[in-house]
Amino acid sequence: MEFIWLCGIFVAMLATLCLLLLLILTLSWWVFPIQIHKKLKRNGFQGPTPSFPLGNIEEMKRKNIIKSSLESSNLTHDIHSKVFPYFSSWQKLYGKVFVYWLGTEPFLYIADAEFLKKMSTEVMAKRWGKPNVFRNDRDPMFGSGLVMVEGNDWVRHRHIVAPAFNPLNLKVMASMMVESTNQMMNKWTNQINFGNHEIDVEKEIITIAGEIIAKTSFGVEDENAKEVFNKLRALQMTLFNTTRYVGVPFGKLFNVQKNLEAKKLGKEIDKLLLSIVEARKSSTKMNSKKDLLGLLLQENNHVDRLGKTLTSREVVDECKTFFFGGHETTALAITWTLLLLAMHEDWQNQLREEIKEVVGNNEIDITTLASLKKMKWVMNEVLRLYPPAPNVQRQAREDIRVDDVTVPNGTNMWIDVVAMHHDPELWGEDVNEFKPERFMDDVNGGCKHKMGYLPFGFGGRMCVGRNLTFMEYKIVLTILLSNFTFKVSPSYQHSPAIMLSLRPTHGLPLIVEPLN
Numbered sequence: 001m002e003f004i005w006l007c008g009i010f011v012a013m014l015a016t017l018c019l020l021l022l023l024i025l026t027l028s029w030w031v032f033p034i035q036i037h038k039k040l041k042r043n044g045f046q047g048p049t050p051s052f053p054l055g056n057i058e059e060m061k062r063k064n065i066i067k068s069s070l071e072s073s074n075l076t077h078d079i080h081s082k083v084f085p086y087f088s089s090w091q092k093l094y095g096k097v098f099v100y101w102l103g104t105e106p107f108l109y110i111a112d113a114e115f116l117k118k119m120s121t122e123v124m125a126k127r128w129g130k131p132n133v134f135r136n137d138r139d140p141m142f143g144s145g146l147v148m149v150e151g152n153d154w155v156r157h158r159h160i161v162a163p164a165f166n167p168l169n170l171k172v173m174a175s176m177m178v179e180s181t182n183q184m185m186n187k188w189t190n191q192i193n194f195g196n197h198e199i200d201v202e203k204e205i206i207t208i209a210g211e212i213i214a215k216t217s218f219g220v221e222d223e224n225a226k227e228v229f230n231k232l233r234a235l236q237m238t239l240f241n242t243t244r245y246v247g248v249p250f251g252k253l254f255n256v257q258k259n260l261e262a263k264k265l266g267k268e269i270d271k272l273l274l275s276i277v278e279a280r281k282s283s284t285k286m287n288s289k290k291d292l293l294g295l296l297l298q299e300n301n302h303v304d305r306l307g308k309t310l311t312s313r314e315v316v317d318e319c320k321t322f323f324f325g326g327h328e329t330t331a332l333a334i335t336w337t338l339l340l341l342a343m344h345e346d347w348q349n350q351l352r353e354e355i356k357e358v359v360g361n362n363e364i365d366i367t368t369l370a371s372l373k374k375m376k377w378v379m380n381e382v383l384r385l386y387p388p389a390p391n392v393q394r395q396a397r398e399d400i401r402v403d404d405v406t407v408p409n410g411t412n413m414w415i416d417v418v419a420m421h422h423d424p425e426l427w428g429e430d431v432n433e434f435k436p437e438r439f440m441d442d443v444n445g446g447c448k449h450k451m452g453y454l455p456f457g458f459g460g461r462m463c464v465g466r467n468l469t470f471m472e473y474k475i476v477l478t479i480l481l482s483n484f485t486f487k488v489s490p491s492y493q494h495s496p497a498i499m500l501s502l503r504p505t506h507g508l509p510l511i512v513e514p515l516n
């Protein structure tokens with residue numbers, strides 16, 4: 001009798017739990033998103049009609065397929081309709097601000113610089129959120145590192161992380177960059193001596209940029225650190241070489257095996273990095289190492305931190321964030337530059353002349369690199385035409401008023417950087433031409449709106465690692481341009497595409513000749 005009674009209680013509890021779960025799922029996948037959507041519509045925001053449970057994902061995939069079948073070798077820089085065919089066609093119907101859906105998550109699409117300015121003057125950096133859907137999806141990569149944290153936690157992380165990227169601190173990392181680039185240069189020279197002049201520059205640069213970021217972040221001398229590096233690369237492949245259903249209820253079930261693999265790799269990386277962090281903490285000699293991890297631990301130890309420090313777990317997440325936030329983006333900035341220089345021999349020669357004048361036969365010194373003015377214009381122009389980070393994301397954590405409309409609390413936002421960088425209304429009719437001289441007298445490249453050029457994001461959450469990128473960019477290009485000439489290979493197919501970053505789909509084969 002007692003047994004039946006207990007079973008009854010158990011079944012009742014289970015049923016209540018199931019009902020509760022159903023209620024939570026209905027609220028989060030149906031009621032709340034619909035409420036936000038209705039509010040957005042009431043405020044006049046239009047957009048394509050979504051369907052349950054995929055939102056507009058099917059349409060986005062269809063438009064991508066049409067684009068891939070039209071892939072061409074036509075070397076145009078007018079890339080927005082190629083990399084974001086769906087956004088480009090929705091823009092024609094709904095303007096530069098509209099609503100679309102990833103699964104059951106409504107997103108406010110923004111390619112209007114003035115709208116963005118008005119919105120960001122309303123919201124302080126620490127009050128911005130990052131979309132929960134992306135935070136969950138990318139947890140094995142970023143955890144609670146700076147890219148993803150919010151509120152007072154973001155302030156605490158940013159105060160400890162930002163000083164590490166001070167140019168004075170970065171100075172000591174220059175030799176690591178020179179060493180890796182020289183190794184790559186020797187490898188290329190050997191390959192060319194064997195008569196093979198075609199090099200997939202994208203693959204090569206991504207490899208050394210990964211090595212550089214691992215060395216500058218946490219050192220790679222010991223076996224543990226090398227293993228971390230290999231596992232980090234494997235994690236990235238696992239997560240992003242599969243079609244993802246972000247925002248779709250039970251979307252992870254579409255890729256169960258890959259998601260389990262990513263989780264397992266994530267745990268292994270955390271364990272290895274944690275052992276490196278703990279070893280550094282307990283050894284005064286290792287603690288004073290001048291890589292980013294060493295600088296974080298030093299900053300963490302400041303007496304005036306008053307408890308506002310990072311835990312070992314958070315330091316691990318920052319190391320992973322540097323790796324994922326820093327290596328591919330910088331590598332792609334260099335890769336796209338080599339394509340544009342290969343297309344524009346005049347600019348290749350101008351940069352070579354500048355390097356001769358500024359560096360000559362001297363060893364690379366980070367202070368003199370600041371005088372490479374034309375190289376900086378070229379970098380700015382490449383980041384405009386081919387921004388490695390093609391979008392910036394936010395989530396509203398409060399209602400935001402923009403003129404007479406309200407963006408409701410909880411709204412996800414997708415800021416289309418590629419669209420703004422290719423908008424003739426912001427840049428003029430020559431928007432799709434490579435003209436580094438735009439940046440000669442204007443850090444904003446003559447853009448008619450100061451929020452129209454956002455290669456490193458905007459506001460207080462702007463990229464913390466950009467000084468490291470500037471240094472690496474100048475060092476790698478100085479060495480490569482002083483030793484080689486570059487031409488576009490006939491086998492190159494121009495097909496920029498979004499794979500988290502903006503990448504050349506088929507790599508970047510260039511014909512590389514030694515400079516006599």
Ligand code: HEM
Pocket residue numbers: 146147148158321322323325326327329330333387388389391392393454455456457458459460461462463464465466468469
């Ligand atoms: C060409 C190279 C790079 C590009 C294009 C780039 C781009 C960006 C963009 C667009 C953001 C988002 C800003 C926003 O939300 O407003 C960002 C944030 C960030 N980047 Fe970079 N980045 C680059 C290099 C690096 C490097 C080398 C590192 C570190 C080693 C790094 C670490 C970060 C971090 C930690 C954040 C988060 C900052 C915050 O939310 O406070 N990035 N980056």
